[in-house]
Amino acid sequence: MISGKKVVLGVTGGIAAYKAVEICRRLIENGANVVPIMTAGAKRFVGEVTLSALASEPVKSSLWDEEDPIPHTTLGQEADLILVAPATARLIGTYAAGISNDLLTATLLASRAPVILCPAMHTEMWEHPAVQENIRTLQNRGVIVVAPEDGVLAGGDIGKGRLAGINAIVSSVEQTLTESDLQELKILVTAGGTREPIDPVRFITNRSSGKQGYALAEAAIARGATVTLVTTVEQEAPVGVDVLCAETASDLRSVVMACADNYDVIIMAAAVADFQPSKPESRKLKKSSKMTNLDLEPTHDFLIDLGEGKSPHQTIVGFAAETEELEKNAMEKLHKKNLDLIVANDVSAPDVGFAYDTNEVLLLSPTQKKAVPLSSKRVVADKILDAVLNLRKKKS
Numbered sequence: 347m348i349s350g351k352k353v354v355l356g357v358t359g360g361i362a363a364y365k366a367v368e369i370c371r372r373l374i375e376n377g378a379n380v381v382p383i384m385t386a387g388a389k390r391f392v393g394e395v396t397l398s399a400l401a402s403e404p405v406k407s408s409l410w411d412e413e414d415p416i417p418h419t420t421l422g423q424e425a426d427l428i429l430v431a432p433a434t435a436r437l438i439g440t441y442a443a444g445i446s447n448d449l450l451t452a453t454l455l456a457s458r459a460p461v462i463l464c465p466a467m468h469t470e471m472w473e474h475p476a477v478q479e480n481i482r483t484l485q486n487r488g489v490i491v492v493a494p495e496d497g498v499l500a501g502g503d504i505g506k507g508r509l510a511g512i513n514a515i516v517s518s519v520e521q522t523l524t525e526s527d528l529q530e531l532k533i534l535v536t537a538g539g540t541r542e543p544i545d546p547v548r549f550i551t552n553r554s555s556g557k558q559g560y561a562l563a564e565a566a567i568a569r570g571a572t573v574t575l576v577t578t579v580e581q582e583a584p585v586g587v588d589v590l591c592a593e594t595a596s597d598l599r600s601v602v603m604a605c606a607d608n609y610d611v612i613i614m615a616a617a618v619a620d621f622q623p624s625k626p627e628s629r630k631l632k633k634s635s636k637m638t639n640l641d642l643e644p645t646h647d648f649l650i651d652l653g654e655g656k657s658p659h660q661t662i663v664g665f666a667a668e669t670e671e672l673e674k675n676a677m678e679k680l681h682k683k684n685l686d687l688i689v690a691n692d693v694s695a696p697d698v699g700f701a702y703d704t705n706e707v708l709l710l711s712p713t714q715k716k717a718v719p720l721s722s723k724r725v726v727a728d729k730i731l732d733a734v735l736n737l738r739k740k741k742s
């Protein structure tokens with residue numbers, strides 16, 4: 347869990363500096379307190395104002411211009427982690443040699459916090475023996491290196507040296523800072539709204555984006571769990587998560603029910619359709635068919651099956667998307683479906699649920715109630731996992 351953790355984000359001068367903006371945004375969204383340091387080179391590639399606006403504090407870049415007479419020792423000592431993305435050959439070399447020639451290198455040398463370097467440079471530079479030796483030296487000292495990827499580089503040539511994917515970088519921060527308190531658990535999460543075909547072209551769906559499910563998978567993997575995500579959404583999954591795909595309510599049910607017994611915790615964040623067209627057409631319905639109504643039939647609510655069939659070691663978590671009488675309706679679902687926990691959200695409230703990056707939920711178990719105020723979905727995910735862990739501790 348990186349909520350409340352102080353992350354110094356060092357940005358050095360390479361084309362990939364623009365990606366630091368997105369990394370900063372993601373870390374902030376996950377609850378971190380991000381303090382950006384830009385080198386003089388970085389400022390040539392990306393606007394200082396952009397990072398200052400997104401981070402928790404304005405950009406720092408000088409040993410001499412700050413109010414604090416010794417900014418590097420303050421930053422180095424207070425940091426829970428220092429992330430340098432992108433890290434140029436110069437930064438890697440000076441850090442490996444123990445040379446302090448700007449605020450970032452001074453901070454790195456004045457810190458005992460874990461350090462993650464994300465190199466980005468041209469293939470020739472990355473493969474140069476001097477750079478490789480510096481990387482090995484730093485790794486031997488415990489520095490974590492998120493290796494660059496193969497891909498298109500600045501200037502159009504292709505090779506190794508492209509900054510690692512933002513997901514991989516954020517996961518590395520998460521895993522370094524997060525206590526592995528879910529290491530023993532196998533967790534299945536479902537995400538997204540199902541699509542129920544009318545014909546090969548059209549379908550009925552709902553407003554679910556899958557974001558809360560993906561945030562749950564990301565949080566669970568960062569806390570050491572073994573995670574499977576069953577998703578209806580075409581979106582890159584968090585690093586380390588096993589992904590299974592489903593489209594309809596019936597697909598989702600088959601995938602989940604086939605493997606449910608293997609999991610300690612099942613979190614049904616997916617918005618499963620309650621109705622499906624009774625007779626989906628095998629050919630596209632033509633306009634000329636003048637269809638005026640659509641016959642629907644109910645889908646099977648398999649969360650009820652999961653609740654009824656759960657074994658003593660299992661924790662089953664459901665969601666309740668409501669627009670009125672939140673607590674009452676959610677409590678009814680909790681009991682009816684024999685759940686251990688239900689995550690209730692009022693999807694009609696501003697910034698809550700579905701396509702938003704934020705959520706506000708009520709966590710209800712048969713004996714407990716906890717309100718989680720409007721927060722990023724990643725922060726909400728950690729609160730849900732905390733509640734699951736508490737319930738399991740009480741049970742054992």
Ligand code: CTP
Binds near residue numbers: 595646647648649668
């Ligand atoms: N669910 C399910 N199978 C269905 C419908 C829902 O497993 N066919 C699960 C959802 O994944 C969610 C929970 O049941 O975790 C509650 O879904 P929700 O749509 O809020 O409630 P419903 O039980 O469908 O009731 P209603 O639509 O009347 O509010």
